[in-house]
Amino acid sequence: MPKMGESISEATIINWLKNVGDPVDAEETILEVATDKVDSDVPSPVSGVITEIRFGKDDVVKVGEVLALIDADGNVAGKKITIGKTEEVKQAAKPLPNDTKKEEVKLQARSNPDAFLSPLIISIAQKENLSLEEVQSIPGSGADGRIQKSDVFNYLKNRKYPLKSTPQNAAPSTLYPAPKINYVEGKDRIVEMDRMRRMIADHMVYSKQTSPHVTSYIEVDVTNLVGWRNKNKDVFAEKHNQKLTFTPIFVDAVAKAIVDYPMINVSVDGKNIIVHSDINIGMATALPNGNLIVPVVKNANEKNLPELAATVNHLAESSRNNELKPDEVQGSTFTISNVGTFGSLMGTPIINQPEVAILALGIIKKRPEVITTEKGDEIAIRSMMYLSLSFDHRVVDGFLGGSFLRKVGDYLEQFDINTAI
Incomplete structure (x- = not known):
């Protein structure tokens, strides 16, 4: 994972453009990664053949970690070819069960939009039944206090009892139901928000809820x-x-x-x-x-x-x-x-x-x-x-x-x- 800025310590893999066994040229883009603010392409440093991919889509990787191995000789005959470093990589890419989707939304509704909760942190928190307040109470060792995987594991190792979930400054509940959206099958169409549009939407809602404009x-x-x-x-x-x-x-x-x-x-x-x-x-x-x-x-x-x-x-x-x-x-x-x-x-x-x-x-x-x-x-x-x-x-x-x-x-x-x- 290349260094992409002074304050950037990790990035999330968006998409691999090459597979194991594919030939690549030097400076050819082989995957796309995302930080909190912008998406970037990662080029191959050499020409050769990809023999191993160590991280999957949506994995959060620290700067300096090995993403993949490339055989510069371009010969994969007789070599071991693997995808992903552990079963956890595949598991992290699986969709969440329906009963955990609500908890994911709560975790993503963080109090600070710059305090990025990566998909990996969310997955660990759900598996360990950590509440939003408990996750946010963990001191982060990453850039700008970002919570790393090691921070969560260290916290769990010394955890004696879970913190009670006591949301502060929570918006008052309302009895007004969400209005029904009329959808005409075959006439109207559904367009799923892309990643950047979701981030913009979350940031705008957070701003209006935080600052009296x-x-x-x-x-x-x-x-x-x-x-x-x-x-x-x-x-x-x-x-x-x-x-x-x-x-x-x-x-x-x-x-x-x-x-x-x-x-x-x-x-x-x-x-x-x-x-x-x-x-x-x-x-x-x-x-x-x-x-x-x-x-x-x-x-x-x-x-x-x-x-x-x-x-x-x-x-x-x-x-x-x-x-x-x-x-x-x-x-x-x-x-x-x-x-x-x-x-x-x-x-x-x-x-x-x-x-x-x-x-x-x-x-x-x-x-x-x-x-x-x-x-x-x-x-x-x-x-x-x-x-x-x-x-x-x-x-x-x-x-x-x-x-x-x-x-x-x-x-x-x-x-x-x-x-x-």
């Missing part, structure tokens, strides 16, 4: 910004070999506003507020398959416009081609979502946990506006757009949220048309 709106006049960009985009591309979109300009404005209001760049940990020193801006990006991913511009406040443009273009291109590295989708402290890309006037975005705010940028539209000039009030054609900020009202009040949003708008409205390229 409040959304504020302002309208900004970006006429000068649009004029400068249209005038200089060709020169910029020729000089820096980078396409100049509005996104790096938006990222720059947000990063500057965060410097002015650092308490918007925080996370909540129980009763503590973690103030992040780094300003890492996530960009909500739609993938060709309709799913959503959030690549991250690291240390955005330390980059000039050409550097931001290069980073944004790289992340956008990598997203479209499914080539993002795990490190490129982790560590965001604030997120922006350009809903104007789809023609939306404005949006009410859901906070990307564990952040406390997210900014949506609407479409830029020309329309007549009343402006004040030296001659007095006049009607002129201006480029206008809406900004909307959703924030976590536990730690961000109206004053901070409104002030930060207004500051972002000021940076966009007061864009210096003499900015060097």
Whole structure:
């Protein structure tokens, strides 16, 4: 299992693209793996024939462990060929009995979306009759406190009695039944959510249940910004070999506003507020398959416009081609979502946990506006757009949220048309 980032200690096998006995070329993809944030391909380091596969689909494998053996001579005659290291590999891939599915759902409904409970941990917990609270009480030795298989076994070895299941902050039960879905056989069709869509759904529900969302709106006049960009985009591309979109300009404005209001760049940990020193801006990006991913511009406040443009273009291109590295989708402290890309006037975005705010940028539209000039009030054609900020009202009040949003708008409205390229 190759190293896929500084904070990545393990990955889950999604699919083997090759079988035992198949020939492979060097750098040819032989399996797909997934971390918490992104899927990746694992290439073969040599040319040869696969003689052994040690892990199966859905197995969680630590970085550095041997996934498979490849005979570089390409000769499998007389060699022992095996698939899987133990019967447990096959057992882990089997579907769960019906009577354990409810427990699986409970285990996956973890209190921290970043505290990933791998399929292996869930399987062990179900086999040992561990409750969700008991599993979450186990100190994790993995990256960012993630619970490893060895942590669970060490806990079970010293376990004297099970913890009582006492859910905290549980949502009150409701007597309202789930509405019936009308399904017409042969006319309607059922589409199963893929893995990424399930993760997005869980993350969105968790965010709404965790943070009391409040959304504020302002309208900004970006006429000068649009004029400068249209005038200089060709020169910029020729000089820096980078396409100049509005996104790096938006990222720059947000990063500057965060410097002015650092308490918007925080996370909540129980009763503590973690103030992040780094300003890492996530960009909500739609993938060709309709799913959503959030690549991250690291240390955005330390980059000039050409550097931001290069980073944004790289992340956008990598997203479209499914080539993002795990490190490129982790560590965001604030997120922006350009809903104007789809023609939306404005949006009410859901906070990307564990952040406390997210900014949506609407479409830029020309329309007549009343402006004040030296001659007095006049009607002129201006480029206008809406900004909307959703924030976590536990730690961000109206004053901070409104002030930060207004500051972002000021940076966009007061864009210096003499900015060097």
